[in-house]
Amino acid sequence: MSHLRPAPLLTRRQALAGLGAVGLCAFRAGPVCSDASARAARFGLGDLSSVALREVGTPAFLDALAPERSLPPASVLKVMTTLYALDALGPSHRFRTELRALGAIEGDTLRGGLVLVGGGDPVLDANALRGLATSLAETGLTKIEGSFLVADGALPFIAQVDATQPLHVGYNPAISGLNLNFNRVRVEWEPGEGKPRFRFVAPGQDFRVAIAGIGGELGSAPPPVHRMQDMREIWTLPGPRMKGRGGLWLPVRQPSVHAGEVFRKLCAERGITLPDAEIVAEAPEGATIAAHESWQLRDILKGMLRYSTNLTAEIVGLHASKARGLAPATLADSASGMTAWARERYGLETADFTDHSGLSDRSRWSAAETVRVLDAEADGDLPELLRAQVLTDEEGRPIQASHVEAVAKTGTLYFAGGLAGYLQTTDRRLAFAIYSADLDRRAAIPQPAPEAPPGSRGWAGRARGFQREILSEWVRDYLPKPHLRPRARPG
Structure with missing residues (x-):
């Protein structure tokens, strides 16, 4: 699929609203009027989410909800670990x-x-x-x-x-x-x-x-x-x-x-x-x-992102830190090195990581800063390493959007979930991040944690429903199916 950066297209709502307030949402950064706000409220996640969507190569959000709110990224953190390891070790590194x-x-x-x-x-x-x-x-x-x-x-x-x-x-x-x-x-x-x-x-x-x-x-x-x-x-x-x-x-x-x-x-x-x-x-x-x-690191990382293997993430993160001259004794030591690297490389200000897999809920990453990283890496190896996602409607049924390719990394903890990646067609690419977390309910989980704290399955279902619906809405609004031109009659 092409990775060209096209001129912005009018969305369905912009075309209907002309230059009204809704149309301005696509050109103004910050927590603007959005599908994200309405959808998050519908699932009871309005005050618990951080969402950002923007076109690759442009500074303004197309949609956003508290984009600077820092939440646990869960396994979406493996995206940063992938970039950290590739930069330190190189894609052809073998163990x-x-x-x-x-x-x-x-x-x-x-x-x-x-x-x-x-x-x-x-x-x-x-x-x-x-x-x-x-x-x-x-x-x-x-x-x-x-x-x-x-x-x-x-x-x-x-x-x-x-x-x-x-x-x-x-x-x-x-x-x-x-x-x-x-x-x-x-x-x-x-x-x-x-x-x-x-x-x-x-x-x-x-x-x-x-x-x-x-x-x-x-x-x-x-x-x-x-x-x-x-x-x-x-x-x-x-x-x-x-x-x-x-x-x-x-x-x-x-x-x-x-x-x-x-x-x-x-x-x-x-x-x-x-x-x-x-x-x-x-x-x-x-x-x-x-x-x-071993296999080449690039192939190892592709498998890690597909199957979300925590052990792989922590090990490649430790190796990357050692390659940078650090001597980590703990995962937190190594993740601190990754935090410093990410802040310098991408200009992040609030991101703070405590491991490489996202299994800890102490890591923090906002949707806005996640999208900034995705934008910076859109022409690199990352899009090809992320797993393809099936786009579904509100009922979980696949939507008719064969013209759209979605690749992303999911993340799930008890009472926390995330999804970040790219939506792209042959002429347009969008980077997105969706995080939701109820930190109070996570803090109330007894230690050591049971396998399924009361209410966690229902909460995870709501978070996934929110992700499905907002992705479906974004595809309809910003990546509409191209109209077919009528075939000319002979003569």
């Missing part, structure tokens, strides 16, 4: 995981230690570890005389993305310099004699690695509860909910220990015996036996 030998391989024996060196790859999976184990087996090695080390100091260890979120949800894992399967483990169950049988596994594309370092016991009620027992992770599982065959993802709290166990078992399947893993921060120097490189 590297290595196997190093600390001695010579003589026959089938390594006369020294073996090191699995984490490079902070956010998308390292069991398939990649299996590839490293296969490469190791191809050397003819079957045993080592020395230690098996797992080096995870490429990034700081962070126990969980956000301490206010439930401990058992897969989107709130730990972070380290060696991460596997988005730092989640799969518990699978099937019917047993009087109670379900279950096991913990690290899944690959066509295989499962059984895990002993993470165990479980049956409890009476959800949610799953985590504890450490003799350096082993133990989950108390909701037995009454484990009917038939099923499974769920749980977060891993010791990522490097988990990755080390999976690698040892993959090696054992190939006839290589490794001792128990020892976790170290810094990897000793040695000869590289095998290495795995």
Whole structure:
């Protein structure tokens, strides 16, 4: 689709109203008369929202509601993280995981230690570890005389993305310099004699690695509860909910220990015996036996924006901060560096970020400043990385607007939601941001948060309804379907 910047077009309402007050809304900045105000009020979100719409390359808002009001952006913050990482690391950057030998391989024996060196790859999976184990087996090695080390100091260890979120949800894992399967483990169950049988596994594309370092016991009620027992992770599982065959993802709290166990078992399947893993921060120097490189950063970020993976966002944000010469010990440290960068690069004044994923509700970003960033990046990589959105009417049915392309990032927290991106045709582009948040209701959520606080589902439905309706109205007003010229009669 073309990214040309056309001359402004008259909207449907402007044509009807001539140069009346409504027509002036398209040419005056600020919280003007708008569809946004009316629609937000209809959903009970008038005092809880920040909205901005403007044509790319122009300074005035076409529509706005409290555009300078700063609210939690939720996962829309991943847009800023994407730009931060691309600028610091470059779109072709790859993350590297290595196997190093600390001695010579003589026959089938390594006369020294073996090191699995984490490079902070956010998308390292069991398939990649299996590839490293296969490469190791191809050397003819079957045993080592020395230690098996797992080096995870490429990034700081962070126990969980956000301490206010439930401990058992897969989107709130730990972070380290060696991460596997988005730092989640799969518990699978099937019917047993009087109670379900279950096991913990690290899944690959066509295989499962059984895990002993993470165990479980049956409890009476959800949610799953985590504890450490003799350096082993133990989950108390909701037995009454484990009917038939099923499974769920749980977060891993010791990522490097988990990755080390999976690698040892993959090696054992190939006839290589490794001792128990020892976790170290810094990897000793040695000869590289095998290495795995991730996808290019651009592709990683596209997947992150599509699936809204918090772990990926936090890891690429930490890497970007380190590339800028910072030494973040926490996500807040790294996000502070991103805030400073964003303010300098885009001239932001009120934006303030506390993580890279948007899982924290302490971050703040206004619709006006979000649109400013979208405008600045409209000719860059960002529009192609954002996910296509289906435009719907008030009833949630797709609208007839095949001439319009909508790409955006969504964001959802309890009692907070956002949507930001672009609406474009072959000759016009609009940048928009829609945030809504009830900070009082969020503050009243008990800690740690339950999975669904009372009223949160209904509130989220209203926020999504508001977003659907205002987008539909903007398309009708500012991006009308072009009229077809009648075909000339022959002769």
